[in-house]
Amino acid sequence: MAENQEVEVDDEDIDLSALPDDELVEQMHDDLYDGLREEIVEGTNILLERGWSPEKVLADALVEGMRIVGIDFRDGILFVPEVLLSANAMKGGMGILRPLLVETGAKPVGKMIIGTVKGDIHDIGKNLVSMMMEGAGFEVVDLGINNPVENYLEAIEEHRPDIVGMSALLTTTMPYMKVVIDTMKEQGIRDNYIVLVGGAPLNEEFGEAIGADAYCRDAAMAVETARKLVDAKQAADG
């Protein structure tokens, strides 16, 4: 059996610009997997130069690559630091694509505001979700920790996100998520947004009971759920 050693494959011969489109996209999936930001930036530029639309580069090369990363993270093959490296490479590609997507008026992957609720200062889980969402191509506005309802409302007003994400680690602070949702209802804006909640003591029943759209048990699930719900919302909005 082969030993688990840091494998170094001789890549001196890989000239991304010499690869046909399909092989280049496959190589970009591997480069995302390996967390190689410079290579992703290069690959993104090459595809654009070849006349690919920004939407197609995003969907076929980047989002698909990160989807694979998400699967292997869920299955315990990739460790957190490796996924963050991939997400960072993805952000490199997004840095190029985002202004172009705005220009062309293409549908963005989605925008999310996320924060830990009032009284709660735990942010490891929230940070992980934030980074995984960015890695999947979402634009993420991180409100940090200890957020009163006003912070969420102001951020909604300012950023017009698709998703409002709330996190709590404490059983004493998780009910505050309901305060935020109830306030959104009172203001008549609840149904304009997808509300996702997460945190160790939560479960699906709790998410349902407080009126969230979904409970996400981990960062990978948050990305999967967000994608699904944003697609559905965009389809419904036409």
Next chain:
Amino acid sequence: MARRSGGREARKALRSAPLSEAIKPVHPGETGGQYRPLSDADVLAIRSNIFRILEEIGFGDATAHCIETCTAVGAIMGNDGRLRMPGHVVENALDLCDRNLVLHGQDPQFDLQIQGQKVHFSTAGAAVMIADYESNAYRDSTAQDLYDMARIVDQCEHIHMYQRTCVLRDVADNYEMDLNTLYGAISGTAKHVGCSWTHYTHLEKSLELLHAVAGSDAAWRARPFVSQSNCFVVPPMKFTEDALECLRVAVEGGMPVLLLSAGQAGATTPACLAGAVSQAWAECLGGLVYLNAIKAGAPAILGTWPFVSDLRTGAMSGGSPEQGLLSAACAQIGNDLNLPFGTACGMTDAKFPDYQAGAERAYTLSAAALAGANIIYESAGMYASLLGTSPESFLMDNDVLGATLRMTRGIEVNDETLSFENIRSVCIGGEGHYLGSDQTLSVMQSEYIYPELSDRDSPNVWEENGKPLILEKAIKRRNEILKNHFPKHISDEIDKKVRAEFPIFLSPEAMGRR
């Protein structure tokens, strides 16, 4: 420098393969010695007591060969029939003995350096029953069980050698039982094997079998891959004839010997733990004198296995905290004498793998490992105070042993690990956390050990996965190993030769051969 590492396929292959030696968080022989239950003054007092026991009390029931050999090096046979060993005789044996013992595997990758304060884990026995969880009952252990457990241990990274775990109750003849214990064990694993023999003539025949497997007498002597577990003493302070004869044949045959003193505090050693430690070590040093008188520098492991009596019943308690404490103290004396040392820890009084089993195994093991015991026998799979053993338990215990080794390895402190620059870059202008820092990435596998079977999922994920119990996972893994893993380090050709000369109980088919 190449930056690419092959993408998904390469990483998947990497994660499904064993870690490289450089990345592994633990290795056989991590250095213990951090836990010292005895003060320096205590060690001196016990050492002096050990020498006094040997000089003033001595041993009963020495054989003629033992008396002749030991008196030739200065031991004194008293009119009361006891063989006494003055201090200079013991010191002389300590000067002559082998302190850099290597226990060989049939495969050299499993060679063990038994020296200093290096810590290793072994199975041992001898259970007479299998704790059969699936039928919720104890049943007689068999030749197939012994071979199967060897195959399982062969797949457990943190069990470094296989001492026979059970008695072959389906083999009636003692000669055939000894021989088949040996052949089942060495066929099931290429790791070092420990066995015991009921009569020296059985050992003589077994050595012939070992020569056949090794290729020749010389090849066997160059890399003896089996050691003899030898209860040469029946505490308190009496030799036993059959075992002494086996010891002699082992020494002459080039087989390392575990000089085993298995007293039981409160019954066959004093109830006071300091006295139990003293007597156990006195007995082992007496064995060392005899062994080195037969052959100076003959390879030996000093095996104080200080068991404990539950004084409410007189029964043995292998899972008691005193078992861990006694073993740790004996290890401290072994380290002080700088001798290759083995003890028995990690067994439980529970009948099946349950809360009691895990707790008793973990706390006794930690004490002995952190004290720097070179080999901790009985460290996996043993139940009901050694009456029962459980094949699937080895797989769960492997996680416990890995964790214990990680604790033994301790914390490395240097400029890099102190992490000042990493703290600075994360806190000042950085991400505010360490999850994605280069340092985290570089040490995520070398600094942390991850269990194979223990469950770390959240309750939600655990529920989604059907609420698996660790025992169910272990049984599944056991079944996979027993179905697929038939080691072939002994070739079909040698197996045929062995079968032609010796009464091998298990059929070739039962050992995965056609």
